[in-house]
Amino acid sequence: MNLYSFAKTVVYAALKPIYRFEVIGAENFPKEGGILLCSNHINALDPPVVGINAPRAVNFMAKEELFHIPILKSILPGVNAFPVKRGMSDRDALRRAIKLLKDGEVVGLFPEGTRSKDGTLGKGFSGAGFFALRGEANIVPCAIIGPYKPFRKLKIVFGEMIDIQPYRDRKASADEVTEVIMTNIGQLLDQYKKSK
Template sequence: MSFYTFARSVVRGILKPVYRYEVIGTENIPSEGGVLLCSNHIDNLDPPTVGITCPRPISFMAKAELFDAPVLKTILPKLETFPVKRGVGDREALRKGLGILKEGKVLGLFPEGTRSKDGKLKKGLAGVGFFALRSTADVVPCAIIGPYKAFSKVKVVYGKPLDMSEFRERRASADEVTEAIMSEIAKLIEKYQ
């Protein structure tokens, strides 16, 4: 058993009794090949929530500051999570993310870059569009619908993969692609709220 599988079962055992997860659309996640999984970000519990509800292991990109914490800097790399320096063009993080997609794995991103304080969907960052354009990965939108309150329902909705071919063919901008992805996340939130 890998550390990821072990940690996932432990986290599931802790979170599932507290939050009544309703998971919709896991069949929309391709069973193989690179997947760029893009979710809204409403709480610190979002990464473990997506991690325990997605049928495939996920490599998350996380803010570099988390890797300064003594316990986290040991655990996060074992969970296939890697750092990104926010506010600068972190080429190493971009290379690492593209490598994960090329290896046929799942890369999990929160396009807003940080938690939404009021729970409303914010503008996405261009890095998400970069990954969608520079890879052949399937792009799957995900909506987390809270709030996280003990013994209340948290919905996790996985949408159908988005067709990126038209954007890739006409070499659309990363910003335009990010907007399209955020629009799909917004539709999921509106539909399942």
């Protein structure tokens, strides 16, 4: 068992009794090919929660500062995290994400860029659309529906895959593709918040 699988097992065992995960739509997740997994962002635990409930291993960007912490700098690469410099255009991180997508991997992204303070879906940054277009990857929208309260149900909904090829064929902008992603996440939130 590699470090990713081990960490996924341990974190799942630790969080599952507390947050009572309900995973919906796992069958929508393609078994192969590059996938940009885009989710809303409501809690600091979102990356591990999405990662342990996704059917495939997910690569996440993590702020560079974390890689300077002695324990984390040896663990993070093993759990498919790679560094990104915040507040500037980090070309190395961009290239890494695009290469992972082209190599058929899954890259997880929170297009809002920061956690929502009130739980509502914010505006997505164009980087999400950029990654999908440049990485030649299809998109799986994801909705995390809280609240993050002990012993309350936490839904993780994977929506139907968005085929990026038609947008690539007509040279759609990154902003347009990001808008499509956010609309899909919003529809998942609306649909599954109503169904308790």
